[in-house]
Amino acid sequence: MEKIKKYKKIVSEIVSEIGGWIHENDPIETQIIQDHEAGHYLLFDVGWEEGRRRTYLPFVHIDVKSTGKVWIQHDGTDLKIALLLYEKGIPKDDIVLGFRSPYQRELIPEFAVG
Numbered sequence: 001m002e003k004i005k006k007y008k009k010i011v012s013e014i015v016s017e018i019g020g021w022i023h024e025n026d027p028i029e030t031q032i033i034q035d036h037e038a039g040h041y042l043l044f045d046v047g048w049e050e051g052r053r054r055t056y057l058p059f060v061h062i063d064v065k066s067t068g069k070v071w072i073q074h075d076g077t078d079l080k081i082a083l084l085l086y087e088k089g090i091p092k093d094d095i096v097l098g099f100r101s102p103y104q105r106e107l108i109p110e111f112a113v114g
Contacts (some may be wrong), residue, residue, distance in 0.1 A: 003068050004064060004066065004068055006089070007064045007068070007070050007090055007094070008036055008039055008064045010075075010085065010089060010090055011041050011062050011064055011070060011085070012034055012036065012041060012055060012090045013083055014062075014081065014088065015032060015034065015041045015043060015060060015062065016032055016034075016078065016087065017030035018043060018060065018077065020031075021033075024052065025097060025107070027047050027048055027050075027051075028045050028046070028047040028049065028055050028059060029045070029046050029047050030044070030045055030047075031043070031044040031045075031046060031093055032042060038063060039063055039064035039066075040061075040062075040063055041048075041060075041061070041062045041063070041064075042058055042060060042061050042062075043058070043060035044057065044058045044077050045057045045058075045059060045061070057076075057080075058074060058076070059070065059074070059076035059077060060075060060077060061073040061074040062075060062081070063098075064092070067087075068094060069094055069096050069099040069112055069114070070085060070090055070094055070095050070096065070098045071114075072095065072096065072097055072098055073098045073099060074098075074099050075099060082095050082097060082111065092110045092111050092112070093110075093111070093112050094112060095111050095112055096112045096113070096114050097111055098114075102114060
């Protein structure tokens with residue numbers, strides 16, 4: 001249980017940090033969505049570009065499962081979030097690259113398959 005609390009804290013910190021890189025005058029709002037109890041963490045862009053083009057886009061989605069695995073469901077950044085999680089203290093064998101198919105995950109043995 002302590003491991004899951006630790007992982008949720010790490011994921012929350014990373015999501016909050018990335019979400020904090022928002023420009024005040026940007027017409028697109030980045031929303032930080034965190035459900036600590038269920039272990040869901042999202043970064044979501046919403047708004048209008050130049051009043052003409054709608055943006056409604058999740059660009060980061062991470063789940064901390066009750067199994068003790070951290071699932072990266074979507075990484076729409078160039079930050080390599082899996083490595084950020086590892087650098088903050090989550091072992092690679094507890095990080096699942098959920099945006100890859102199970103077959104592809106088997107080809108990356110340093111990370112968890114699922």
